[in-house]
Amino acid sequence: MKRVVLVDDEQSILDALLRCLDEIDADLFSFNSPQKALDFCQDYEPHLIISDQRMPLMNGSEMLIQIKEKWPACQCILLSAYHDFDAVADAFNNQVIEKYICKPWDNDELTFIVEKAISETSKPETDILDNDKQVQENGQAFHGMISSSPLMQSVFERIEKASTANVPIFITGETGTGKELVAKACHEESYRANEPFIPVNCANFLENLIESQLFGHKKGAFTGADSDSKGLFKVAGKGTLFLDEVTTLPLSLQAKLLRVIQEREFSPLGSHNLEPFHAQLITASSTSLLSAVKAGEFREDLFYRLNVLVINLPPLRDRGHDIAQLAEHMCQRVALEQSKDINGFTPEAMVLLESYSWPGNIRQLENFIHSMVALSSETLISDTLCQQGLDQFSDLTPESSASVVTVPVEVEATSPIAEAVPTAVIKSESVSAPKIKPLRDVERETIEQAIDHCDGNIPKAAALLEVSPSTIYRKMQAWESQVSDK
Numbered sequence: 001m002k003r004v005v006l007v008d009d010e011q012s013i014l015d016a017l018l019r020c021l022d023e024i025d026a027d028l029f030s031f032n033s034p035q036k037a038l039d040f041c042q043d044y045e046p047h048l049i050i051s052d053q054r055m056p057l058m059n060g061s062e063m064l065i066q067i068k069e070k071w072p073a074c075q076c077i078l079l080s081a082y083h084d085f086d087a088v089a090d091a092f093n094n095q096v097i098e099k100y101i102c103k104p105w106d107n108d109e110l111t112f113i114v115e116k117a118i119s120e121t122s123k124p125e126t127d128i129l130d131n132d133k134q135v136q137e138n139g140q141a142f143h144g145m146i147s148s149s150p151l152m153q154s155v156f157e158r159i160e161k162a163s164t165a166n167v168p169i170f171i172t173g174e175t176g177t178g179k180e181l182v183a184k185a186c187h188e189e190s191y192r193a194n195e196p197f198i199p200v201n202c203a204n205f206l207e208n209l210i211e212s213q214l215f216g217h218k219k220g221a222f223t224g225a226d227s228d229s230k231g232l233f234k235v236a237g238k239g240t241l242f243l244d245e246v247t248t249l250p251l252s253l254q255a256k257l258l259r260v261i262q263e264r265e266f267s268p269l270g271s272h273n274l275e276p277f278h279a280q281l282i283t284a285s286s287t288s289l290l291s292a293v294k295a296g297e298f299r300e301d302l303f304y305r306l307n308v309l310v311i312n313l314p315p316l317r318d319r320g321h322d323i324a325q326l327a328e329h330m331c332q333r334v335a336l337e338q339s340k341d342i343n344g345f346t347p348e349a350m351v352l353l354e355s356y357s358w359p360g361n362i363r364q365l366e367n368f369i370h371s372m373v374a375l376s377s378e379t380l381i382s383d384t385l386c387q388q389g390l391d392q393f394s395d396l397t398p399e400s401s402a403s404v405v406t407v408p409v410e411v412e413a414t415s416p417i418a419e420a421v422p423t424a425v426i427k428s429e430s431v432s433a434p435k436i437k438p439l440r441d442v443e444r445e446t447i448e449q450a451i452d453h454c455d456g457n458i459p460k461a462a463a464l465l466e467v468s469p470s471t472i473y474r475k476m477q478a479w480e481s482q483v484s485d486k
């Protein structure tokens, strides 16, 4: 039987914890001082400790540091009021605690978190990775995310941890790397899974409307407020509010958001009534939050509040075989949607896809696949068609945009994905273009110059070009296959 140790200097809190956890499959031991709990843990290994933070003589995190030194596998949960959050964030970042519960707690939330923590005490470290290997072999995805890259396996592992840690989650990653999917996965893994998941892209709001969208308003609060409106803080309820591109929030609103996070309450515009804020907050940015702080565009105090558990998404180009895996998967899905008899890509086409850098990441790849499936008349999409599609990316520069004509293809025009679709863009002969070489030629010349300079030594040339040698080999392979095609 697992041993769960409860520590709080207030007997009424211990009694409430004991009542709430009465049904769980573990032995419960309660102590009204950290020292008594430490004495007990000298003799008996604890599997899970739930401790209050504020206690006389020794606080919760100080006690948990000692417990972790002796029993590193013990799961530690800190119990604290939200205004003690700085101590919680420190304990979390110093890996003293795995989870956090805010006082006053919700009994269902507490039971879910404790049961999950107990199950984690018996899970071998390798479990998640083994599971992911299975996922990969079975061709399934982790909450809709397809990947076999080791970098992404550790992201999946972090999502599992984040989902019950109950601390603010911040997701970083270039545009199109899947930040919203990660936020949704955190939500789906948590006890909030049956509550709403509300994604909000802060960059999409007009500055004067975003406050009312988030906080809600009362009728007459401002010109045009004809009726009461629930804000997204309220709509999120006990679910998850995902604020994407959080650095674009105006400074005045950042101050208000900070207050909501600290006080866990807010009032709609035009109202003096305070409403509770119960939702889990997940934020994300495709640009550096720290740089925004340094530039004076983002509040430092808010940065520390949000930047507690960070999930960093690698760009697609660093995910190895994922480009091929995603391309094949998306191609089959899109072919089915478009009722086309297309099975995938030729090996030469795949070499091209794998050697491209995909600055717009998975969203860009998705757009590309839509256009390739729409344009292909072969069962396997050829390298020639792919090369034409990839060439359009370099043509979509501001300098060349005046000289292109877009041919509509079967891509949802209203979808945000449709932006920057590389698809059927052809050059208009009648408009004179400045003498600019295609990017692929410039790239090839630069690579060849570097190889010459290094007397044919590819690893040295790769180092000069700041890419991996395999990138150069792939490009050379692609050039060769183009020549043999002609």
Ligand SMILES: Nc1ncnc2c1ncn2[C@@H]1O[C@H](COP(=O)(O)OP(=O)(O)OP(=O)(O)O)[C@@H](O)[C@H]1O
Pocket: 144, 145, 146, 147, 173, 174, 175, 176, 177, 178, 179, 180, 181, 182, 244, 286, 326, 362, 363, 366
């Ligand atoms: N690992 C993945 N497997 C399959 N599809 C994915 C994966 N990652 C992202 N996608 C898809 O790529 C597209 C972009 O993902 P998402 O919107 O989550 O990215 P984002 O990082 O939030 O983008 P932005 O920075 O523009 O807000 C979506 O259509 C999503 O379903």
